[in-house]
Amino acid sequence: MASLTCPFIIKPSISHSSSTSFPPKSSIHHLKNPNFSPNFNNNSPKLHKPTSFLQKPTKKMSSFFTTKASPTEIVTTLIQSNPATWQTAILSNAVIFVVGFPVLVAGLSVTGIASAFLLGTLTWRAFGSSGFLLVATYFVLGTAATKVKMAQKEAQGVAEKRKGRRGPGSVIGSSAAGCVCAYLSIYGIGGNALSQLWQLGFVASFCTKLSDTVSSEIGKAYGKTTYLVTTFKIVPRGTEGAVSVEGTFAGFLASVLLACVGCLTGQINTTQAAVCVLASQIANFGESIIGASFQEKDGFRWLNNDVVNVINISIGSILAILLQQALYSWQR
Secondary structure: OOOOOOOOOOOOOOOOOOOOOOOOOOOOHHHHOOOOOOOOOOOOOOOOOOHHHHOOOOHHHHHHHOOOOOHHHHHHHHHOOOOOOHHHHHHHHHHHHHHOHHHHHHHEOHHHHHHHHHHHHHHHHHHHHHHHHHHHHHHHHHHHHHHOOHHHHHHHOOOOOHHHOEOHHHHHHHHHHHHHHHHHHHOOOOOHHHHHHHHHHHHHHHHHHHHHHHHHHHHHHHOOOEEEOOOOOEOOOOOOOEEEHHHHHHHHHHHHHHHHHHHHOOOOOHHHHHHHHHHHHHHHHHHHHHHHHOOOOOOOOOOOHHHHHHHHHHHHHHHHHHHHHHHHHHHO
């Protein structure tokens, strides 16, 4: 039978030494030469060299990480970066939330703090430190108003739950419109022509909510006479849709104060600040009508405070944008 030879098998040629020693000495004597270096031809495959870690960092990265900066200086540099990125937004929030945890835990539940962290990250990414400062001011003033005469409010049964510590539902209900404006701003919806309007809507939403919170809490604490907004009948404090002179005035001042913060930090100009205040007061009046007419009524049990808050701040935000557009068209 003819032998079969596989063409893919290469038989090595082995040269044996004439020496009788075992194992036989290698006939490749040049391996003993220390000056020997293999000569690879151009067709030899090149070894893979990972670039992500072995290559030198870029000039920009090198100048940042090779400087002898302290951790505090590095964190400060990242926080102050402009424009903001998701990385700087998360880092900034982490630092501020750790430092301000005692204040946060006084006004928010644990899940509320987690929700606020997401809100803060989105705000910083969209509007930088100035936008974050606006939200922080809103939180401090709103929490302070909620704590006013807490024992009296609890005795009357009109105090917020958990000693005034807001949960995730309250955080989301208070910031939904602002988050939408921040999202639209981040992804440039509408281009540069609408970017300023998204920022205006953002400020107006928090002016509206702060005015609502302060007017409600101060009204429950100091309101001498409380009227139902639809009929102007005298009703007990804490009644849905009820207003008082003291609470309304305090809410107006709170809206003015937050609009001034937005103006001083460059979020809006003076004309837009006035627009925010006007829109917030109209929205709060509409919120009182909704509360008096539908809230806690049969068929509207789903219309709780958080849902009403979303409606309220959405009205304030949209109304501010429409008023600004109308004012711009009139000035032209």
